[in-house]
Amino acid sequence: MIRTARPTEIEAWWERWPDANVGVVTGWVSAVAVVDVDPRHGGDTKLAALEAKEQPLPPTVTSMTGGGGRHLYFTHPTHLVPSRPIASGVDLKAEGGLVVVPPSRHSSGGTYRWLDGHGPDQLVPAPLPPWLDHLAVALDESRSAGPGATIARTADERALFAALWSDTGIELQPVEFMARCPFHDDHHPSLHIDPDGCRWFCFGCRRGGGIQALRHLVEPDDDDSTPLPAAVPSELSEAPTLRPNVEVEVVGESNHQDALLALTGGRRTWSGAHRRVQARLEPEDDNPFDPQAVAVTIEDNLVGHLPRPAARLYRPIIEESIRNSGVATCRAEIRGGWERAHGDVGRFGVVLRLPRTAGNQ
Ligand SMILES: [Zn+2]
Structure with missing residues (x-):
């Protein structure tokens, strides 16, 4: 069973489900952070060394894991703290983590139990010491x-x-x-x-x-919302020369992130950009890697190419459109490019809407 709970609720579970395997999701959602110490990987000595260097951990709610380890329960700070190993045999379980709580059974056959005098009915969980929080954030940032x-x-x-x-x-x-x-x-x-x-x-x-x-x-005086690009470009009101039936992702867009950033007017916070645009498809007969290549441009900016199989599939249609209309255009959407907390930054991508063909029914 997986549930989220505040530390004071852990004991209530124990009474309600004495035979169940019970877990707590750690992190901001439950306000619980757990230090998981595994002596089989040297966790006891590593944690002792960290405490000597930084500060001893305060007495707090503690369970024995049934496999020889210990779980130290702390209250989670109000900001996000990453879940990650902080030393060999010492894991901090915070955002998105999960621990199993007493009286669950451990895979080794032992049983999780509260350490004598350290049960949730005997102690109030201590706040997560700031040095542990800082260490986890610093390690996480240097890794990523x-x-x-x-x-x-x-x-x-x-x-x-x-x-x-x-x-x-x-x-x-x-x-x-x-x-x-x-x-x-x-x-x-x-x-x-x-x-x-x-x-x-x-x-x-x-x-x-x-x-x-x-x-x-x-720049506190600036409007904090990222400016959206100017009104829908007039070309979007024109029908594309290619019918919009199936989605094809543009490749090589990672080389054109600057152009995509400019086209969208900046990053967005959560799901990123969703800008509908008109794209132009241009055969590149002189492309040194692929004479069948098709370049994709948006408002005169090169944003990538069709994937090789799609280029072969669509070249005849694109060439026909250019013979008839002078151009080959299609509906497209620029997606991605978010910026979230903890350095989670997404790249921009481009999806084209192209006609259904015999090759992609
Ligand atoms: Zn500061």
Whole structure:
């Protein structure tokens, strides 16, 4: 059984379902964060070393897992904290995590039980110590910004990010760095900036986010909504020369993110952009990789190409349209390009609506 609950409800479950396997979803939704210590992977010694370096963990609600491990229950802070390993054998279960609670049975045959004197009826869960929260966020950011991570930021966005920081007196460095935060009275560098992913987080005042969050602070007078592109372009009122029956995704769009950013007028917060446009299809006989290639342009910006099989399928139709009408145009939609919390940045994509053919009935 999977349920979400506040820590005080855990005991109530135990009374209601004494034979059930009961779990709690950790994270902001339940206000529970759990430190999972697995001694088989050195979790006991690693956690002791962290406590010696940072601060001992306060007494809190604790269960023995039935497999030899321990679960330490804390109240979750009001902001999002990632779920992730923080040392070998030590996992922080926060956003989107899940733990099994007493009296469930462990796969090894043992039973989860509350540690003597540390049950939810004996102790109130302590707040998650800030050092654990900071460590999880810092580890998470360094992992996702590490080499090989694809961060869907365009050159334009990186330039804007640098310009906004420059307004606060901070000049960006080529790689991630710590700086003194301009948004609170910071005596040590508490501000982590990732220039590549255009992400930032201050461990002092806990402000952070991406470009829009920074803009709110640096240019507070500006309208905070990203400007939408000007009215529907007149060409959309013209019928496309190709009938809109099936969806085909454009490829190579990752090389044209700057153009797509400009066409949509900026990123959106949650599901990203959904801009309906007219696209032009242009045969590229001189394409060095594929003489059958078909380029896709939107408002005179190259945004990608048809996938190879689609190019072969549609070339005859496109060429016929160009002979008859001078152009080959189709309905299209620019999607994606969101910017959410914790550096979750989506790339823009383009979907075309093309005629049904014998090849894609
Ligand atoms: Zn700060």
